Amino acid sequence: MLQQLIRALAELEEDRVLEIVGRELEGGTEPLLILQACQAGMTEVGDRFEKKEYFVSDLMMSGEIFKQVSMILEPQLKSATQISCGAVVVGTVQGDIHDIGKDIVVNMLKSANLEVTDLGVDVPPARFVDALQETSASVLGLSGLLTLAFDSMQETVSAIETAGLRDKVRIMIGGGPVDGGVCAVVGADSWGADAQAAVRQAKTWLEVGAQA
Ligand code: B12
Numbered sequence: 001m002l003q004q005l006i007r008a009l010a011e012l013e014e015d016r017v018l019e020i021v022g023r024e025l026e027g028g029t030e031p032l033l034i035l036q037a038c039q040a041g042m043t044e045v046g047d048r049f050e051k052k053e054y055f056v057s058d059l060m061m062s063g064e065i066f067k068q069v070s071m072i073l074e075p076q077l078k079s080a081t082q083i084s085c086g087a088v089v090v091g092t093v094q095g096d097i098h099d100i101g102k103d104i105v106v107n108m109l110k111s112a113n114l115e116v117t118d119l120g121v122d123v124p125p126a127r128f129v130d131a132l133q134e135t136s137a138s139v140l141g142l143s144g145l146l147t148l149a150f151d152s153m154q155e156t157v158s159a160i161e162t163a164g165l166r167d168k169v170r171i172m173i174g175g176g177p178v179d180g181g182v183c184a185v186v187g188a189d190s191w192g193a194d195a196q197a198a199v200r201q202a203k204t205w206l207e208v209g210a211q212a
Contacts, residue, residue: 009041086206087137091119093152125159
């Protein structure tokens, strides 16, 4: 059934996607598995865009469908307890407006009872610095899906260094094309392939134990 969900999203069949998601939830499927299937569908959309089978309007459509699914799954992914276990700042870097993955990361961090300041998209380096100073957060998550986002990530890390905050803040990066090589070039401390990795890393850095 999850294969059908992947295909329905790849085919941009909005009603079918929502129908399958509803049925899977009723049948007791883990919300995280549903989310991962939708992510696989989005990857297929991206592949078709690369092959010029899809256009930007199709990317937008896939984004809309994914956001609806996220809204349905969000309450199911939230845990019951609400005690904050640490502060994290998150945003999509300057020049990049992709926010679907970033929003999932934000929601999952919140679900882990972390206090998250979400700066949104197209965030300039100075805004990250301000937010870190305002919140005293010791963890920063940078998201970016475009190759040009790597430069913005590097500029953000440099701005944090210049502001004298680098030794107080651990920086993780993520988004479609990010990997260990990008992490090293950008000067971040860690990178993650998905939202679960972001939560694991933040909890490790914040030394949040089993209570979160
Ligand atoms: C939907 C989409 C759009 C939508 C975005 C809607 C929105 N509100 O976000 C719209 C239509 C606006 C869009 C626009 C563009 N897009 Co676009 N888009 C996509 C698409 C199909 C899906 C992205 C997505 O949401 N994936 C699903 C989410 C859940 O995955 P994710 O973002 O990777 O996030 C997960 C992980 O990466 C991780 N993660 C994310 N952030 C972080 C942060 C941390 C700290 C950690 C640890 C983990 C982490 O956790 C997330 C959840 O598990 C991708 C294709 C792809 N393969 O990714 C292209 C893609 C990213 N887009 C692309 C392009 C080229 C563009 C445009 C330039 C197109 C154009 N000609 O205008 C513009 C750019 C606009 C801009 N300045 O940013 C290219 C980028 C190529 C490149 N290497 O630079 C891609 C790869 C498509 C392709 N194959 O060519 N796009």
